[in-house]
Amino acid sequence: MAPSSFLLFFHWEDDAVYFPDTAKLSEYVLNDSGCMFTGTDRQIGAIPWFYGQFEPGILEATMLCLQKAFNFRSVSAMGDPVHVSRAISRIVNSQDDNGVMVGDWSGCYDNGRPPLSWVGSVAILRQYMKSGLPVKYGQCYAFAGVVTTMCRALGLPCRPVTNFSSAHDTDGSVTLDVHWNFTGNTELKDLNTDSMWNFHVFNTVWMRRKDLTFGHDGWQVIDATPQEISGGMYACGPSPVAAILNGRCDVVYDTSFLFAAVNADRVHWGRQKDDTWKVIAIETSATGKRLCTKVADGRPVSASLTHCDNLIDDVTDQFKHKEDTGRERASVVLASTLSPRARKDVYSKQNDIEMTVQGPDNVMVGFDVSISVTCKNKSEEKRHLEGNVFVEVITYTGKTLATCKVEEAKLTLGGFERKLLAIPVKAASYIDHVTEAAMLKVSILMRDTQRDNLYVAQETFRLRTPDLxxxxxxxxxxxxxxxxxxxxxxxxxxxxxxxxxxxxxxxxxxxxxxxxxxxxxxxxxxxxxxxxxxxxxxxxxxxxxxxxxxxxxxxxxxxxxxx
Structure with a gap:
């Protein structure tokens, strides 16, 4: 028999989830509608989402999920937001215990609903309650939407946060490693187990961390998207945002993985002729380019989803210090020191050739795209460069769907000279492959023909889709x-x-x-x-x-x- 009443978290001053800015509770607990952000850091779009935490049956669904996560035992941990939020990060995905939703990034969803089709949590949770089976299918924004619904239903202040250029570090190195063939000028995709997601949506939940030392209260990251195993199960967090900010990868839970997601350096490795590996480039600003959540105004989203700047609360500085400052570099070094799998031989490479990929900010899918690469010689010596430019259609997780252009490039740069390479991309070359994610990744790999040094740059661009x-x-x-x-x-x-x-x-x-x-x-x-x-x-x-x-x-x- 279902209980007639539930005891929820409440915001008394001595409660573990007390939120000091009570005005913002209208958003983080009470708002039943909102949005999450997609695209790239320079081309942001919004996904509207109906959380519906007050709809009939949603609190009951949330409590059933929690009881399932705690093996239907009444334990004191069910009153602790640390344990509750970690349980939610596990039970919303189906990997371990037939939780709410099945994650799928294959592009084939014949026996379920396509992940991008969902517009709210209510339909997902009601279907789960009705069938008792995991709902097919979801991706990060759907997981984050359901987590927001469940947390707010329980009285936990919660917000979805989009991390643009989100690193998925699979080996605990706290770097995003990309491998290249020295002689063939091609990316060795079979060796690249790490990946860069153009965006990834996780959640932050507000609580006091009585289990940790002073300074770790406040927003905590949890992530229900099943990516890596933590403690024997597909759970992630809660990890204090303050620990992520400062590279404290020794703080529980999963801070090393989450630090890499927002602040890993992208390290390019070139395989040498003797099969050894050499660092050919380090991009210190490649990940966590911008972190955004909806403004805490307690109001529903506006009709314009393509031009959504008025909806964005930029919270990047909560997760990382300003790029390439002393404090930011110090946090990266500390994270590397505290992560036992981190490589210690990375930061000896200095590049004298700088390449930057530029593209349009507002091109509708179905139209031609003009991309350019600026190459700058930072030395006084002349350089002769040869290589290739690759343009690929990718999913938002970085998976390549098709290569739509490969073009040879040759360039001579005088001392301190800068030149521009134009890379036109016809719509016909990509249009057959953009059904699930209208995103293009541009990679340029150049070799100094006299010194055999390699130089590389990558950038991702979102093609705009119309508003409904x-x-x-x-x-x-x-x-x-x-x-x-x-x-x-x-x-x-x-x-x-x-x-x-x-x-x-x-x-x-x-x-x-x-x-x-x-x-x-x-x-x-x-x-x-x-x-x-x-x-x-x-x-x-x-x-x-x-x-x-x-x-x-x-x-x-x-x-x-x-x-």
Whole structure:
């Protein structure tokens, strides 16, 4: 029999989850809608998300998940936010104990819903409660959305945070290692077990850390995306943000892994002719380029998701000191010292050739892209460089889907000279491969023909997808009366959009809807009318997501006032 009441965390001054800025609790505990951010640090888009922690059945689902995580035993740890948040990071993924959601990055989701199709946690948790089986499928933003819902339902202040250029350090070296073939000018992908995610969404939860020394209270990172095993299970955190900031990789839990995610140096290794390895480049500012969460205003998100600067609270300085300052370098050195698997022979390489990749900030998918590389000789001697430029279509986790361009490059640079290489990319070369993630990775590898030194640079660019526009036909919206909404956007591709669906979810309305949509011709408008009936008065946000074979995840949000 389900209990008639639950004891939740509360914000008395002596409570372990007491949040000193009570005004922000309207966001971190009470706001049932919000967004997470995607793309790259210079091309940020927003994913609207309906947390719905106050919807019927969601608290019960949360408590059932917690009981499952604690093996259905009533233990004192269930009153400790450290143990509760760590349990949530484990039970939201399905790896160990048939938790809430199955993670999948394969691109093939035939026996479930595509990860990008979800617009909220309510549908996920209700499906889990109904079937008793893990929901298929999710990726980092879905895991983070469900974690936010569960934490806020329990009274734990929680926010999703997007880390742009997020390192996945698989070997505990606290560096992101990339391996290159010295003679073939190619990346040795089979050896590159580390990866760079263009963005990754995790959560921070506010609590006191009575289990740690002074200075580690406040925001703690937890991450439900199943990446690495911790303590024999797929759990991550809580790790104090203060420990991550200062490279204190000896502080529990999983601080070494999370420090690398936001502040690892990207180290490029070249295999020499004698099969030894040599550091050819170190990028000290490659990871954690920007960390963002929604502004703590307690309000729903606006309709514009492409231009979302007004929604962003930049919290980068909470996680890392300013790049390349003494304090930031000191934290990297300390992290390397405290991580037993870190390599100690990395920081002896100095480059005299500097290469920077530049690209556009606002190109719609389906259009040509102009990319350039600036090469600068920082020495007084002439340099003759030869190499290749690679342009690849990648997923947001850095996985290569296709190589759309390989171009030879030759360059002579006089002393202290700077030159520009232009790299035009035709839409036809990438358009067949951008269904799940419209992202391009540009790599340039150049060799000094006289000295046999290698130089490398990489950058990732996001191609913009359209916003889903939502308009209401009704002059006023009333309880138990049908409301008609028109969803629309312009197809930016030179081909029809087929196998199309529209997902719609809202607080206070019908159950989440899945609607088939007719094909949309090339360069034409997609339109679809949706009817909803609201059972509760007040302001409600409507979340919608268009999904098709050729273009994944065109999202929109719209607010209505129901009388």
């Amino acid at each position: 526009n939502i308009k209401c036909y009704n002059s006023s919206c009333q309880v138990d009366r049908e409301v008609t909404l028109r969803m629309s956007f312009s197809n930016p591709l030179d081909r029809p959009l087929t196998q199309s669906y529209l997902y719609v979810e809202s607080a206070g309305a019908d159950d989440p809807r899945l609607l088939p949509v007719r094909s949309t011709p090339a360069s034409c408008d997609m339109t679809c009318d949706v009817e909803l009936t609201f059972q509760r008065k007040g302001r409600h946000s409507i979340y919608a997501n268009f999904f098709c074979k050729e273009l994944h995840s065109v999202k929109g949000v719209f607010e209505v006032y129901v009388q």
